[in-house]
Amino acid sequence: MPMSERCDAPSSEPSSRRTGVSATLAANEALERKRREGIPVLPMAFGEAGLPVHPALRRELADAAGRNGYGPVAGSPELRAAAAGYWTRRGLPTDPGLVVAGPGSKALLFGLLLVIGGEVAVPRPSWVSYAAQAALTGAGALFVPTRPGEGGVPDPELLAGAVRTARQEGREVRSVVVTLPDNPTGRLAEEATVRRLCEVARELDLLIISDEIYRDLVHEPGREVHSPALFAPERTVVTTALSKHLAAGGWRLGVARLPEGTSGRALRADLLGTASEIWSCAPAPIQRAAAYAFGEPPELVEHVDRSRRLHAAVARAVAARFAAAGCRVAEPQASFYVYPDFAPVAGRLADRGVRTGTGLAGLLLERYGVGTLPGCAFGEPASALRLRVATSLLYGESDEQRLAALDAADPVELPWIARSLDRLEQVLAEVTAPEPALAGAGVPAGV
Amino acid sequence: MPMSERCDAPSSEPSSRRTGVSATLAANEALERKRREGIPVLPMAFGEAGLPVHPALRRELADAAGRNGYGPVAGSPELRAAAAGYWTRRGLPTDPGLVVAGPGSKALLFGLLLVIGGEVAVPRPSWVSYAAQAALTGAGALFVPTRPGEGGVPDPELLAGAVRTARQEGREVRSVVVTLPDNPTGRLAEEATVRRLCEVARELDLLIISDEIYRDLVHEPGREVHSPALFAPERTVVTTALSKHLAAGGWRLGVARLPEGTSGRALRADLLGTASEIWSCAPAPIQRAAAYAFGEPPELVEHVDRSRRLHAAVARAVAARFAAAGCRVAEPQASFYVYPDFAPVAGRLADRGVRTGTGLAGLLLERYGVGTLPGCAFGEPASALRLRVATSLLYGESDEQRLAALDAADPVELPWIARSLDRLEQVLAEVTAPEPALAGAGVPAGV
Incomplete structure (x- = not known):
């Protein structure tokens, strides 16, 4: 479906020249x-x-109400360390220096798409804002269907074909977004699919953005989420937030885990440059509460x-x-x-x-x-x-x-x-x- | 100075491909x-x-720690009403329906530049982020010197010339930013300068973005700030925030006052569409504290x-x-x-x-x-x-x-x-x- 085809979600809000209200x-x-x-x-x-929101988390925010400084663009050291620990406990050892916080993972995703540039491959179906954000950056999204019965990951073989075709047409596709587990389907892609996607991304030199905001809400206890950061650590950015498993969407706090290595560090520097010009930092009192949350206390x-x-x-x-x-x-x-x-x-x-x-x-x-x-x-x-x-x-x-x-x-x-x-x-x-x-x-x- | 000329602020942060850390x-x-x-x-x-931050404002934030919903993209009705009251008390009667809140006035300014599109005229000198944001939108900034001894408003006659020249070269200049009072100069432009700027903006059909974040910090008691919204209400967006006069920069809360009329309402719809895809809403607990602040209680x-x-x-x-x-x-x-x-x-x-x-x-x-x-x-x-x-x-x-x-x-x-x-x-x-x-x-x- 071309991006220009109208999809009017039922709403009486006026639509925008560039994009309607989400x-x-x-x-x-x-x-x-x-x-x-x-x-x-x-x-x-x-x-x-x-x-x-859990009372302990509310208490942390209330106690941090005096925090009024901007602090580092990437987020406070305590928040970055806590987020690094969160990922490390999930099998993704993380350098706090590669964590970037922002006012929601949505803002971080927009910043990433803006600095990466080019078109972004996204699953069909996928969360409304990926394609809308890609349109705002001026590049656009390349929809690639998921494997039947799965969700959140473009079918790797179809992705390879679509990217090659687009490139033959002179279009630059530089990244692919996956959602693990998925919104809208509520499904979790299979390990084999994620592994194959990583191979294709490596072959085609695509950066992978893995939106793992629902990671802690897999229904079956003990069922593992296979992040592409496990199989393609050099090219995978992972994002998550407090919005879903901790029900704090209105608090606007997300974190991104940038890849290690030279290109990961360059991407981080670009993201920080853009972040400093669009949102300065995540809200400081909420950063404090988020540091507590990512520390995962028993309650x-x-x-x-x-x-x-x-x-x-x-x-x-x-x-x-x-x-x-x-x-x-x-x-x-x-x-x-x-x-x-x-x-x-x-x-x-x-x-x-x-x-x-x-x-x-x-x-x-x-x-x-x-x-x-x-x-x-x-x-x-x-x-x-x-x-x-x-x-x-x-x-x-x-x-x-x-x-x-x-x-x-x-x-x-x-x-x-x-x-x-x-x-x-x-x-x-x-x-x-x-x-x-x-x-x-x-x-x-x-x- | 062309945008590409290097200006290395003293810092050891790596610079970005698009923009350095602010x-x-x-x-x-x-x-x-x-x-x-x-x-x-x-x-x-x-x-x-x-x-x-004043203890009363901290207390309001602490009391609002349970607010976890996203709420309207434009901000809560109570915040919009309070911000409308704030402007109304300053001689700018404001419809709360034309107020849009965001995570800092910086984010709102970026959203505005993105939806307005085209180049933006900015004073020389002016706050670092206007030109950087314009670069991020892909368009760029047109620097126009201020009148000698003033700051924050491009010299209106030079502005007219620069915009006409740019347009003859096929460049689209659609807006002009003013800072009242000004950062970096700490000066407040004269009423006559603002009036003349408004005339020029009307002649050239430029939207005016008036950054009034320092408005309440004019040193001389009773000295008035002459907002372009007084003289060109149909084409002026005013922004402000909690960051400066209330010292809550790290809280990330700004508000914009959109112009009345058809084009103002269209701009608001565009801004909301973009806001919903980049930041969703301003942080909900902080919105509550901001509503209290814009109500201007005696303390x-x-x-x-x-x-x-x-x-x-x-x-x-x-x-x-x-x-x-x-x-x-x-x-x-x-x-x-x-x-x-x-x-x-x-x-x-x-x-x-x-x-x-x-x-x-x-x-x-x-x-x-x-x-x-x-x-x-x-x-x-x-x-x-x-x-x-x-x-x-x-x-x-x-x-x-x-x-x-x-x-x-x-x-x-x-x-x-x-x-x-x-x-x-x-x-x-x-x-x-x-x-x-x-x-x-x-x-x-x-x-």
Whole structure:
């Protein structure tokens, strides 16, 4: 799909000349408006962890409120050391001098794409912002499909072909992004795929950017994440953040692990130069709390464990509802996303006038208050009847409910979560029923 | 000066392919290293306010530590309303819907330059990051000298000529940046200059970006800042932040006030689209504290008043030391900067082998531990023997000293500040003495 093909995520925000408000954030704002109007909603568009920040982490931030200096562009020495320890404990020995912190891993990814330059190969589907950021740098993204049943890593053979073709056309492709585990699919690529991707990257001299923000949210205990930094350490940048496993998205704190060696150090210097001109440093009080978090004290480790179990239980339950309605849906393996495909019920959707992912997401949002994002937001063709469904905002509307969900042996039995699942089942049954349940229940105006 | 001409601020950081680590941040890091080595330093390179954050503001941040959601890209409604009130009280009635918050006004300025596109006219001299950001967007900066004795606003007649010439050469110049009051000169442009700039901007259809981050630090009580938003409201973006008058640079919180009307709303939509892909939102807990700050409770107003008096007293005393050493130096009118010109003692510097601003800053840093930034970091020619001297890190090395400085009736009489001023006087006397004080006291190796 060419980058210029329109993909309107359901939202009333005006779109930008260069890029619309990030599709996820825009859909979130649309749902907030509906909620304020008193319309019941199933908020499943937005990739927010849906849990309160752990009290110990809040306390660290509160204690650091006096930190007002800019400090080093790369982040405080204590934060860099803590992040290095975090990676070292995951089999990636890390020099703190190669860690760069920033106001979110999103900002770090943008900085990396800007300094690397050239086009970037990204998986199809992949997180909305990779391609949007590539467009902002003026270069653009080269979408490469993932292997069937996997997610987050472009099929290495297709990648090799696509990069060679692009280069023959005179286009510069310099990097490839992978997401391990993946958003939007909630899947974790196989070790063999990652190994092969590293070989191809080496053959083609591509830098690998491995977004591992969901790394600590793999559902199956003990299942390993195979980072490309294991197999191609000289060319892999790894990023992560506090946003997902520690539910601190609004704090804006990410870290990048740059490769060792001459080119890694040059890349770090470039990234710091750019960082100093765009954001100066990550917020200082939050750096202090992040240093504590990346130190992984037992109370946070236990908290992340419980969060992971909750994410797994609810994602599995949501996937089951889509499967029951006739969708094709892979078992969620990590994070809090489900990625159903409505292709098997395409005929019934067509009866309702729905022929695109955007139309489907629009119908769900406008008619049923069910927020999701269409596959096209993730680089899929407009005709793909796939949705990214984020399951983590179903945990409750108050911190009391969310903490109860975190504590529950079987969270899907909690009344408010069960009600949401029932509502989802009912909506999906209606949308995929052999005949439209109501006359005029097609796509609402303006979608 | 063409953008490609090297201006090496004294620093051992590796330079970047696209841009070095921001000159101010790099010099700061170099001084920190010297300090850690036990070398006495006069840290006057870095534009940090040098004061602790007010306890009430710290308390607000601590109380907001539980805020972990992303929230709207533009910032929370309470923050936008507070910022609108702040501007309204300054004669700029503001619709909260036209306020956009971000992680520092630096990030907002970058986002604006990116979405506006084209070259940007900037004053010569001007803050290091405007031109660096313009380079990152791929367009570049057009330096236009300020009127003699003023700072922060390109001479409007020269601007008109430069833009017309550039356009005849096929270059697109779409915007102009002004800094009111100014960094690096510490001067406040005259009302007539601002009015004329607005006329020229209208004639040439230039957007005006008015960086008013030092607005609340004008030394003379009651002296008005004449924002271009008063005279060209349809085309002026105003930015400010918590970094300077509230000394919270490391918190990373800025706000922009977009123009009303169709093009202002389109610019806002573009800015939000870009913001959502680069930084998502300003840090949520800090947004809460910023809402409190922009509400201007009496304890903060009183604190800013005291800060302003301290900045004025020390900047004046530092300027006097440079004047006594034979430099040409305009009276500081705002902020905590002094901008001396060593041209009258150029011959004596040449005797020491110093013929450039970089050489001068390097001599002061490497031989005397006196950190400043050369004029070329602000767009001046390499031969300009001008320095930006930031005076705010002389207030003390501990919060106790800094608070004593804030409370003192005559802060320059405090022993640690007096000692710094004496040391500066002695260094300047030595550097500008008729004969080099020591054989071999010229430019040290590597500078």
